[in-house]
Amino acid sequence: MTTILRTVNLTKRFPGVIANEDVNFDLQKGEIHCLFGENGAGKSTLSSCLFGFYQPEGGSLELNGEPVKFRSPRDAIHAGIGMVHQHFVLVPDFTVLENIVVGTHEHGWQLGLDEARKRVASLCREYEIDLEPDALVRDLAVGQQQWVEILKALYLGAKVLILDEPSAVLTPEESIRLFRIISHMKELGLSIILISHKMVEVMQSDRVTVLRKGKVVGTVCPDEVTPKELTRMMVGRDIELRVVRDRSNKEAAKEPVLVVGGLSYRDTRDNLMLDQVTLTIGRGEILGLAGVSGNGQKELFEVLSGIIVPGSGNVTLAGERIEGLPSRHYMDRGVGLVPDDRFREGLIPEFGIQENMILGWQRHDDYTQGPFLNHKQIGTIAEGLIDEFRIKAPSADTPVNHLSGGNAQKVILAREFVHSNKLLLANQPTRGLDLGVIEYVYKQIIAKRDEGYAVLLASEELEDLLNLSDRIAVISGGRITGVVDPENTSIEEIGLLMAGERKEAAE
Ligand SMILES: Nc1ncnc2c1ncn2[C@@H]1O[C@H](COP(=O)(O)OP(=O)(O)OP(=O)(O)O)[C@@H](O)[C@H]1O
Ligand SMILES: [Mg+2]
Numbered sequence: 001m002t003t004i005l006r007t008v009n010l011t012k013r014f015p016g017v018i019a020n021e022d023v024n025f026d027l028q029k030g031e032i033h034c035l036f037g038e039n040g041a042g043k044s045t046l047s048s049c050l051f052g053f054y055q056p057e058g059g060s061l062e063l064n065g066e067p068v069k070f071r072s073p074r075d076a077i078h079a080g081i082g083m084v085h086q087h088f089v090l091v092p093d094f095t096v097l098e099n100i101v102v103g104t105h106e107h108g109w110q111l112g113l114d115e116a117r118k119r120v121a122s123l124c125r126e127y128e129i130d131l132e133p134d135a136l137v138r139d140l141a142v143g144q145q146q147w148v149e150i151l152k153a154l155y156l157g158a159k160v161l162i163l164d165e166p167s168a169v170l171t172p173e174e175s176i177r178l179f180r181i182i183s184h185m186k187e188l189g190l191s192i193i194l195i196s197h198k199m200v201e202v203m204q205s206d207r208v209t210v211l212r213k214g215k216v217v218g219t220v221c222p223d224e225v226t227p228k229e230l231t232r233m234m235v236g237r238d239i240e241l242r243v244v245r246d247r248s249n250k251e252a253a254k255e256p257v258l259v260v261g262g263l264s265y266r267d268t269r270d271n272l273m274l275d276q277v278t279l280t281i282g283r284g285e286i287l288g289l290a291g292v293s294g295n296g297q298k299e300l301f302e303v304l305s306g307i308i309v310p311g312s313g314n315v316t317l318a319g320e321r322i323e324g325l326p327s328r329h330y331m332d333r334g335v336g337l338v339p340d341d342r343f344r345e346g347l348i349p350e351f352g353i354q355e356n357m358i359l360g361w362q363r364h365d366d367y368t369q370g371p372f373l374n375h376k377q378i379g380t381i382a383e384g385l386i387d388e389f390r391i392k393a394p395s396a397d398t399p400v401n402h403l404s405g406g407n408a409q410k411v412i413l414a415r416e417f418v419h420s421n422k423l424l425l426a427n428q429p430t431r432g433l434d435l436g437v438i439e440y441v442y443k444q445i446i447a448k449r450d451e452g453y454a455v456l457l458a459s460e461e462l463e464d465l466l467n468l469s470d471r472i473a474v475i476s477g478g479r480i481t482g483v484v485d486p487e488n489t490s491i492e493e494i495g496l497l498m499a500g501e502r503k504e505a506a507e
Contacts, residue, residue: 002029004064004160004191005050005081011058012045014402016394019045021214022059027160032182032192034202037211037234038434039406040392043195044086046211047162050193051083052076082158084149086165086195086405086432087343092138096120096131100152116155123154127181139269141294142169142341161185162193165405167201168432171293171460179204197406197434199227210234235436255283256316257454258304258423263313263323265299265478273299274310275478281423281454286445288469288486289458290494296478297458298340301427304456305337306330318422331360336420338412340427340458346412349401353393354382356400356411361419385414390440405432417444424448424455430464442468462491476500 005027012020019042027033035043048054050061052070061068063079070076073083090099101116120133129147137145146169153161163182167175179201182192194205202208203222210217210233217233225233232238258281265274273296281287291297302308304315306327315323317333339345347356358367358378367378382396389410393403400408409432416424426445430438445468449455459465465472466486473483474497482503484493497503 002064003027003062004029006062007046007050007056007059008062009059010046010049010056010061012042012049012054012056018214020049020056023211023214023216025209025216025219027191027193028207029191030186030189031206032186032194032204034205034208035193035195035211036197036202036208036230039410039432039437040404041211041234042214043211044164044404045214047083047164047193047195050076051081051162053083077156077158080157080159081162082153082156082160083162084146084153084164084166086168087349088142088145088149090137090145090148093136095134095136096140096148096151097133099137099148100155119155120151123151127151127154127184128177129181141298143171143174143293146170158190160191160193162195164195165197165432166194167196167198168405172462173292175201197432199230199435202230203227212236231435234434237436256280257283257285257318258456259314259316260304261314261316263300263303263310263315265303265308265310267299273478274303274313277313277475277478277480279473279480279483281456283454284449284452285470286449286455286457286468288465288472289456289475290462290465290472291458291475291498293460295475295498297427297475299478300475301337301339301425301456301458304330304423304425305335307337327360328363331419332363334419334421335423336416336425338416338424338426338429340431342409342412342431347400347408349408350399352397352399353386353391353403353411354378354396357382357385357396357415359415361415364419381418385418389414390437406434406437409433410437413441413444417448420453422453424453426455427458428460429457430459430461462494466491474498474503 003026007023007025010020010023023046037043045054049056052073052075094102097113097117097120100120117133124131129151131144131147137148146166166178170178186192196202205222207219207221209219212234260277260279263274263277267273277300289297303310306325306329309324314321322329343349348359362373367374379396386393386396391407391410393407400411413429430441433441445455457468469486471483472486474481474494476498477500481500482497
C-alpha cells in the first residue's frame with residue numbers, strides 16, 4: 001500500500017469550537033476511505049483542511065510522504081486534489097460547461113470552449129455521466145448539480161477526490177450509480193475520501209475513519225465490524241431507527257385538512273410538471289410521497305406552500321380556497337415547508353441562527369413589538385430551539401454558514417416545526433442528518449401527526465416512508481399514479497407506480 005495523503009496530529013479550531021483535534025488520518029492509493037461521524041463531528045472541516053480551504057493551527061500534512069502546506073485550494077488542485085463540497089459552489093447563471101471551465105484559469109478560457117466541450121463530453125462518456133453542457137445550472141436539480149461538481153474535479157485532473165456527502169442529494173438509483181463510478185475511478189488509480197451518513201455506503205468502502213467531537217475514534221475495515229458497532233463508535237449508544245407508532249387514528253384522518261383537486265403546473269420551459277394532481281391529507285395523517293426525484297415533487301411542494309401558482313386546479317386548506325395566494329398567506333394559515341435544497345431555499349447563510357429561525361415568520365405576534373422586531377424575545381425563542389433540536393453552535397448569533405451541514409438543516413426543521421400549526425410539508429427532511437438526529441426528527445414528525453397536523457412527507461428512503469406514513473401517494477411524470485396503504489403494499493408495487501404504471505382507483 002502507498003500512502004498518498006496523511007495528517008499528523010492535525011488540529012483546527014474555530015471560535016469556541018475545536019473542530020479537529022490531533023487527527024491522524026491516512027489515505028492509501030486506490031482506496032475508498034469513508035469519514036463517518038455525527039453532525040458537527042468535524043468531517044467537512046478535515047476535508048477542507050486537506051483541500052487547503054482551511055489552514056490547520058496544529059499538526060502537519062504529508063503528500064506522498066513529503067510534508068506539504070496548502071495555502072489555498074489552488075495549491076491542493078495543483079497537487080491533484082479535488083473536492084466536491086457539501087454545499088455546492090456553482091454559479092447558477094452559468095451553463096454546465098462554463099461552470100466546469102471557470103476557475104481553471106490557466107487553461108480553461110484560453111483553451112477555448114470548443115476544446116473544453118470535447119474534453120467534458122469525453123469525461124461524460126468515460127464515466128457515464130448524463131449532462132447537457134449548455135443547460136443553465138440554475139435549472140438543474142441538486143442531484144445533477146453534483147455531477148457538474150464531480151466533472152469539474154475530474155476536468156481539473158484530480159487524483160484524490162474528496163466527496164462531501166455526495167449521496168445526500170441523490171436518489172437511491174443515482175447513489176448506486178455514483179458508487180459504481182467511484183469504484184471505477186478507484187480501479188483507474190484514483191483515491192477517494194467519501195463522507196456519508198448512509199450505512200450501506202459506509203459498509204461498501206475499503207476503510208472507515210470514525211470521528212467524534214473532532215477526534216478520531218478509530219479506523220476500521222467494514223468487513224471487521226457490524227453496522228451496529230460502527231454506530232456505537234459514532235454516537236456512543238445504540239440507535240433504534242424503527243419508529244414504533246400506532247396507526248389507530250384512521251378515523252381522525254377522515255377530517256380533511258388539505259384537499260387538492262386537478263392541480264396542473266407548467267414550468268417556464270413549458271414542461272408539464274404537475275398533471276391533474278388530486279389528493280387529500282386528513283387531520284393527524286402522514287401522507288408519504290414516493291417518486292423518483294424530478295417527477296413533480298418539488299413543484300407540488302412549491303404549489304402547496306404558495307411559492308408558485310398552479311396553471312389550474314384548486315387547493316383547499318381547512319375549508320378555505322387558497323390557490324394563487326402569495327406564500328405569506330400560507331404561512332399565516334399555519335403551513336410549514338422544509339424544502340429539499342436547504343441552502344438555496346431555506347436559509348440565508350450569512351445571517352445568524354436566530355434570524356434564520358424566524359425567516360418568513362417574522363410577522364408572528366411573538367416577534368413584534370408595534371412596528372419593530374422584538375429581538376430579545378426572538379433570541380429567547382431561538383435559544384430554546386437550539387437546545388431542543390440540539391443544534392451545535394457557539395451562540396444564537398452564529399451565522400448559519402458556520403454550522404455543519406446537518407446542524408444547518410436542523411435550523412430549518414426547528415423553524416418550520418414550531419411555527420406551522422396545521423400542515424407540515426417536508427421534502428427530504430432528513431437529508432444530511434446523522435442517524436441519531438434522523439431518529440429524533442422522525443419522532444418529531446410522529447408527534448406533529450399526533451397533535452393533529454396533516455403532514456406531507458417526501459423521502460427517497462422508501463423504508464422510512466413505509467414506516468412513517470399512514471398512506472403513500474406515488475408520483476410519476478407529474479401524476480399521482482396510485483395511493484397505497486403501507487401495511488398492504490410492497491416495495492415492488494411502489495416501484496411499478498414510480499415507473500409510471502397506474503393503479504386503478506387512484507385518487
Ligand atoms: N467556518 C466555520 N466557522 C465557525 N465554526 C465552524 C465553521 N465550520 C465548521 N465549524 C464548526 O466546526 C464543527 C465541525 O463542523 P463540520 O462542518 O466539520 O462537521 P461535519 O462532521 O461535517 O458535520 P455534518 O455531518 O453536519 O456536515 C462544528 O461545530 C461547526 O459548527
Ligand atoms: Mg459536513
